[in-house]
Structure formats: structure tokens, C-alpha cells
Amino acid sequence: MIIVTTRSYPPELGGMQSLMGGLTIHLHKLHPIKVLADSFTGDENYDKKNFFETKRIGGFKILKKYRKFNLLKEILNKEPVKAIVADHWKSIELITDNIFNQIPIFCLIHGKEINHSIGSALNKRSIAALKKAKFIIANSQFTKNLALEKGFDEQKIQVINPGINEPQLIGTETDRKAKEIFNNSEIKIITVSRFDKRKGIDFSLLALKNLHSTYPNFKYVIIGSGDEEENLKKTTKSLGLENNVVFKKNISSELKNALLKNSNIFLMPSRIEGSSVEGFGISYIEAASYGVPSIAGKDGGAPDAVQNNKTGILCNGSNHAEIYEALKKIIQNKKYLELGKNAEEFSEKFYWKEIIKKYSNLLNL
Numbered sequence: 001m002i003i004v005t006t007r008s009y010p011p012e013l014g015g016m017q018s019l020m021g022g023l024t025i026h027l028h029k030l031h032p033i034k035v036l037a038d039s040f041t042g043d044e045n046y047d048k049k050n051f052f053e054t055k056r057i058g059g060f061k062i063l064k065k066y067r068k069f070n071l072l073k074e075i076l077n078k079e080p081v082k083a084i085v086a087d088h089w090k091s092i093e094l095i096t097d098n099i100f101n102q103i104p105i106f107c108l109i110h111g112k113e114i115n116h117s118i119g120s121a122l123n124k125r126s127i128a129a130l131k132k133a134k135f136i137i138a139n140s141q142f143t144k145n146l147a148l149e150k151g152f153d154e155q156k157i158q159v160i161n162p163g164i165n166e167p168q169l170i171g172t173e174t175d176r177k178a179k180e181i182f183n184n185s186e187i188k189i190i191t192v193s194r195f196d197k198r199k200g201i202d203f204s205l206l207a208l209k210n211l212h213s214t215y216p217n218f219k220y221v222i223i224g225s226g227d228e229e230e231n232l233k234k235t236t237k238s239l240g241l242e243n244n245v246v247f248k249k250n251i252s253s254e255l256k257n258a259l260l261k262n263s264n265i266f267l268m269p270s271r272i273e274g275s276s277v278e279g280f281g282i283s284y285i286e287a288a289s290y291g292v293p294s295i296a297g298k299d300g301g302a303p304d305a306v307q308n309n310k311t312g313i314l315c316n317g318s319n320h321a322e323i324y325e326a327l328k329k330i331i332q333n334k335k336y337l338e339l340g341k342n343a344e345e346f347s348e349k350f351y352w353k354e355i356i357k358k359y360s361n362l363l364n365l
Contacts, residue, residue, distance in 0.1 A: 001031075001032045001033065001034055001079055001080065001081050001082060002027065002031055002032070002033045002034075002081070002082050002083050002084070002085060002363070003033070003034055003035075003036065003072065003075060003081055003083075003084045003085070004020070004023070004024050004027070004033055004034070004035045004036070004037075004084075004085045004086075004087075005035075005036045005037075005068060005072060005084060005085070005086050005087070005091045005092070006020045006035065006036070006037050006038075006086065006087040006088075006091060007037075007038055007064075007065075007087060007088050007090065007091055008020055008038075008087055008088070009021060009024075009035070009037040009038065009040070009087075010040075010043075010046050011040060011041070011042045011043060011045075011046040012040045013194070013224070013225075014194055015110075015162070015280075015281070015282045015283065016087060016088075016110060018162075018282055019087075019108075019139075019162040019163070019282060020037075020087050022162075022163050022164070022165060022352050023085070023163070023356075023359070024050070024052070025050065025352075026163070026352045026353075026355075026356040027085070027356065027359065028050070028051065028052045029356075030356065030360055030365045031082070031363070031365050032052070033052050034052065034053050034054075034055070034075065035052065035053070035054040035055065036054075036055050036057065036068050036071055036072060037054055037055070037056055037057070038056070038057055038058075038064055039056040039057060039058035040056075043056055055071060057071065065090060065091070065093070065094060066094065068091075069094040069095070072084075072095075073099075076099065076103075081103055082103075082363075083103060083104050083105070083106060083363055084099075084103055084104070084105045084106070085105075085106045085107075085108075085363075086105065086106070086107045086108065086133075087107075087108050088107070088108070088110075088113055089107060089109070089113065089114070089125075089126045089129040089130050090113075090129070091107070092105055092107055092129055092130075092132055092133065093125065093128075093129040095132055097132075100132040100133075104134040104135075105132055105133045105134055106133060106134060106135050106137060106359075106362060106363065107129075107130060107132075107133040107135075107136055107137065108136075108137045108138075108139065109130075109136055109137065109138050109139070109143055109147060109279075110139050110143065110279040110280070111139070111140075111142070111143045111146065111277050111278065111279020111280070111300060111301060112275060112276045112277050112279065113126070114126050114143075114146060114147055114150055114152070115146060115150070115275040115276070115277055116150070116275060118150060118151060123150060123151070126150075126152075127150075127151055127152060130152055130153075130156075131153070133156060134156070135156055135157075135158050135362055136152060136153070136156045136157045136158070137157075137158050137159075137160050137362075138157055138158070138159045138160075138279075139159075139160070139161060139162055139279050139280040139301065140159065140161060140279055140280040140301030140304040140305075141159055141301070141304055142279065142280075142300055142301035142303070142304065143159075143279045143280070143301055144157050144159050146277075146279075158358075158362060160355065160358045160359065160362075161280060161304060161305075161350060161355065162280055162282045162285075162350070162355070163350055163351065163352035163354070163355030163356065164282065164285050164286050164289055164347065164350050164351060164352065165351075165352060166289070166351050166352075166353075167257070167261075167289045167290055168253075168254065168257055170254060170257055170258045170261060171254065174252075174254045174255055174258045175258050175261070175262070177255060177258065178255065178258035178259045178261070178262045179262055181219075181221060181246060181248075181259065182219050182221065182259075182262055182263070183219060185217050185218055185219035186215055186217040186218060187211075187215050187217070187218040187219070187264055187265070187331060188218075188219055188221075188262060188263040188264045188265070189208070189218060189219070189220045189221070189263060189264065189265045189266075189267050190220070190221045190222075190223070190259055190260060190263040190265070190266055190267070190287070190292070191204070191220075191221075191222045191223065191224070191266070191267050191268050192223045192224060192256060192260070192266075192268075192283050192286070192287075193222075193223075193224045193268055193283060194224055194225070194226040195224055195225060195226030195227060195228040195229045195232060196226055196227065196228060196273075196276065197228060197273045197276075198270055198271055198272065198273040198276045198277065198278060199268055199270055199278075200268060200269035200270050200271055200297055200317040200323070201222060201228070201232055201268075202228070202231070202232060202235060203269065203271075203317065203318070203319075203320040203323055204220075204267050204268075204269060204320075204323060205220075205232070205235050205236060205239060205241065205245070206235075206239070206320035206323075207320045207321075207323035207324040207327060208220055208239075208241065208244070208245075208327070209239045209240075209241060210320075210324045211324060211327055211328070212241065212244065214328075215331070218244055219244060219245075219246065220241075220244055220245045220246070220267070221246045221248060221259055221263070222245065222246070222247050222248070223248045223249065223251065223256055223259065224249060225249040225250075229247075232247075233247065257290065260286065260287050260290045260292055261290045261291075261292075263287075263292050264292070264331075264336045264340075265292065265293065265294075265295060265327070265330055265331075265336050266283070266284065266287035266288075266292050266293065266294040266295070266312075267294070267295050267323075267327075268281070268283060268284070268294065268295070268296060268297075269295055269296060269297040269315055269316075269317035269323050269326070270296065270297035270299065270300060270302060270317050271297050271299055271316075271317035271318045272299045272300065272318075277299065277300045277301075278297065278299070278300035278301055278302055279300060279301045280300075280301040280302075280304055280305055281296060281300075281301060281302045281304075281305045281306070282305070284296055284302065284305040284306050284312070285305050285347050285350045287343070288311060288312075288340075288343035288344060288346055288347035289344065289347040289348075289350075290344070291340040291341065291343065291344040292336075292340055292343065293311055293312040293313075293330065293336050293339035293340045293342070293343045294306045294311070294312035294313075294343070295312060295313050295315060295323065295326045295327065295330060296312055296313075296314055296315075296317075297314070297315065297316070297317030297318075298314040298315060298316060298317070299317065302314065307342070307346065309339075310339065310342050310346075311339055311342045311343035311346045312330075312339055312343060313326040313329060313330055313339075
């Protein structure tokens with residue numbers, strides 16, 4: 001059996017949640033697994049759909065990792081375990097040497113959770129935790145380089161990009177709803193993201209205000225939630241874009257995919273905010289799988305997910321004028337059609353059926 005221990009897991013939304021959800025489903029096809037995950041609203045219905053056991057841990061956040069570790073010890077005392085796969089260095093921080101000396105640990109790193117000043121308390125904790133891992137799995141070349149800069153063991157680091165599901169069939173009624181939301185607009189733009197400052201939605205709105213004079217009929221659909229939601233809605237109103245911008249959250253996966261399929265441009269010009277950085281950007285690849293090119297920030301791991309001027313455009317996400325120029329460039333002569341076709345072809349290398357082979361090789365399955 002392989003134990004997967006994770007803080008980020010569906011049905012909670014987010015890039016890491018999507019990654020861990022896909023990884024467990026495809027790992028189970030190769031070897032029996034058991035998942036130890038934090039509880040979340042709606043998790044019972046989600047877990048019923050899977051053909052492996054998921055143990056959910058609730059309670060106060062500060063206590064969850066202790067409860068999860070105790071549960072891990074109980075399992076190890078009862079069943080043979082081939083390996084432990086973790087989503088975050090904090091998920092293995094409590095594991096003791098009598099465990100990691102016997103059972104190989106594979107820990108994923110994503111970017112911002114290791115981006116702490118060298119010598120700081122969090123830097124020292126993360127290095128100590130990841131010393132327990134046999135392999136450290138970085139989600140991009142950028143994240144690997146960041147890990148080396150922060151003092152992690154180069155010999156342990158492997159780069160495996162996140163996987164995506166192949167494009168799903170979309171029902172006629174759901175497709176109709178998506179078209180209705182875009183309302184026959186001339187230019188259809190979409191973002192699927194948590195509402196964090198580093199995602200660049202705020203500067204995207206400023207860029208779109210400039211675009212409005214040329215393309216007054218554009219529609220911008222923003223799917224997600226987060227701390228910046230109210231600020232983004234206030235910005236939309238102050239810019240006079242209420243008729244162009246649509247906020248959506250808690251929608252079905254099928255409707256999200258239908259909106260992606262019906263859009264022209266995926267817009268998420270991420271930037272670095274303090275220690276927060278985009279390690280990869282799975283949303284770019286998900287959009288690409290539906291033939292939609294991206295405008296992405298050039299900082300962080302986005303260049304692993306978006307090939308500049310081939311599958312999208314990279315720009316300075318801290319400069320709304322650059323975002324505006326990228327929008328003009330991709331719209332002129334419908335360049336998004338050419339880039340979208342390239343993006344769709346590029347996305348195929350990220351299908352889980354390909355990515356899981358890399359995990360299989362590391363785990364000797």
C-alpha cells in the first residue's frame with residue numbers, strides 16, 4: 001500500500017487540490033493507496049466516487065497534523081506500506097526517523113511554501129522536514145531552482161509537472177449555459193483562480209478598462225473565490241466594467257470546462273507578491289487542453305506552462321500596460337486561434353496518463 005498524506009485535496013478548489021486529486025486517482029490505477037486528507041465541506045460525496053479509502057481529519061488546523069500523524073502510525077502498525085507520498089513539507093514534519101529510515105517518502109514542492117529567507121525559522125523547518133524525503137518532487141524547473149537557492153539537497157530533487165485530465169465531454173445544456181454567460185460577446189476572456197493578489201486579476205481589470213474603448217462588447221468571466229473577492233468587485237464597479245465582468249463561484253466542474261471551451265483567452269498574469277509566487281500554473285494547461293491560449297506573468301514557473309508567442313504570451317504581471325499590450329497582440333487578427341491550436345497540442349504531454357509514468361518510475365511500480 002502507498003499512503004498519500006495531504007493538506008490540500010478535493011472537493012476544495014485550487015491548483016494543489018487539483019494536483020493531489022488527480023495524482024491519487026491515477027496512482028490508485030497502479031497500486032493500492034490510502035489517503036489521509038483534511039476534512040472539507042462536501043468531502044463525503046467526493047470520497048464516495050473514488051475506489052480507494054480516504055480518511056478525513058477535522059478539528060482545529062493547528063491540531064490536524066498531529067491527528068494525521070497519529071493515524072499514520074496506526075496504519076503502519078497494522079499494514080505493510082510501500083511508500084508515503086506527501087503534498088507539502090508540513091505534511092511530513094512530524095514523521096520520525098524510525099519511519100522514514102524504513103519507508104521511502106516522496107514529497108511535492110510547489111513554490112511559495114519553500115520561498116522563505118535563508119536562515120529563517122520556516123526555511124530551517126522546511127529543510128529539516130525535506131531531509132526525510134527520498135525524493136523531492138518539484139512542479140517546475142523554476143521551483144527546482146528556487147529549492148536549490150533556499151538550500152535543499154539537489155540530489156533528491158526531481159521535476160515532474162502537474163498532470164491534467166483529458167478534456168471532458170460537455171452536455172448540450174451546460175454548453176448552452178456557458179454561451180449564455182458570455183452572451184455572444186466579441187471577445188471572451190476567462191480566469192479560473194483563487195482570488196490572491198499574485199494572480200494578477202486586479203491589474204487585469206485595469207488593462208481591460210483600456211481595452212474597453214476598442215472592444216466595448218468583451219466579456220470577462222472570473223471563476224473562483226478568496227480574500228480579494230470584495231476588492232475585485234469594488235474595482236470592477238469603480239472602473240465601470242459591471243456589464244463586462246462576471247464573477248462565478250461554486251459552479252460545477254462541467255460548467256467551468258464549458259466556459260473554458262467557449263472562451264478565446266485565459267488571462268492570469270501572475271506576479272510575485274512578497275514570498276508568494278506561482279510555481280507552475282496548472283490552470284494554463286487546463287485552458288490549453290480546450291484550445292485556449294493564455295496571457296501569463298513571466299515571473300515564477302509559468303514559462304513551464306506557457307510557451308511565449310507559441311501557446312500564449314508572457315508579460316510583466318506587475319505592469320497593467322504590458323498586460324494591455326499582450327491583450328491587444330493576442331486579439332489582433334484573432335491570433336488567439338493560432339496560439340490556441342498550439343496550446344491544445346502542447347497540453348497533451350501533461351495528460352495524467354503521461355505524467356503518472358514519471359511517478360511510477362520513481363516509486364518503482
